[in-house]
Amino acid sequence: MTQDFIAALPKAELHLHIEGSLEPELMFALAARNGVAIPYASVEEVRAAYAFSNLQDFLDIYYAGADVLRTRADFHDLAVAYFDRAAADGVVHAEIMFDPQTHTARGIPFAEVIEGLLSAMAEAEARHGMTSALIMSFLRHLSEEEAFATLEEATPWLERITAVGLDSSEVGHPPEKFARVFAAARGRGLKLVAHAGEEGPPEYVRQALDVLAVDRIDHGNRSLEDAALVERLAREGMTLTVCPLSNLKLCVVDRIEDHPIDAMLAQGLRATINSDDPAYFGGYVADNYRAVAAARGLDRHALATLARNSFTGSFLPPDAIAAHVARVDAMMAAAA
């Protein structure tokens, strides 16, 4: 019953790396289409390689996997596959991240990447009535100067990009390293998000708030180590895009039974549920809801709160947010 309820619950996905939705089957198909050699003999061998002890273990494999993405059609097919799966999971709005530097560093033109994604977004709207938005993420292991160059390269498409983000290796690359480029992005009318407190300390979450002035925190788990920070995040209504199966696979939690999603809600944090890199972490967004519902005994009220938070934390206009929240409320009223 909870299974059906979770899939039927209207929801937004706010933390999804489109490169992390590359399923092994598509990796093989694109490798063949583009004549790219990959270091795996079979889909099973790829899946077996997805055992990670930390974020960096994962990132090494994730950046290698992205090498099969070469053309506009590849980015289109990748994103269409994600939108189809998300629609089946009850996602009605998706704010997807892409990492242009992972591709431009290999000589793939920025235009190929973004035009492929934009055409897939139009297709998702036509096929599923799903709305979507693009978040352009800077790789934090690279320099701020390189992030500036990426922002510059994106200029012709800025109307189509909703936000900038900050991802990749967290520890050693604090948010303050990107203070000026985030200020420039804000000046160009973009929203701001940053991964913080996934592996990095609570201080990185504070920097994301105080130095970058982000609109959302991606992950934020380690905020829980700092009571004053938790109180502030709750008071400011800051959205956290939490990713339970990612947290399990990257050893942010040892067991899914230890996941703090209900503790976050109990402390008044605006937590949401997301899949992060679903092809690598073993599940799309509904799988993430199911995993924590089962492991932490979340009832329908908690699940509906998480779904409502996904809309209130989105970059949709207020009227669209209200309409989506009303649909969640109607579903709860019908179930009562």
Ligand SMILES: Nc1ncnc2[nH]cnc12
């Ligand atoms: N969970 C994650 N943390 C940091 N960078 C990422 N890039 C893709 N997934 C990521």
Ligand SMILES: [Zn+2]
């Ligand atoms: Zn992420």
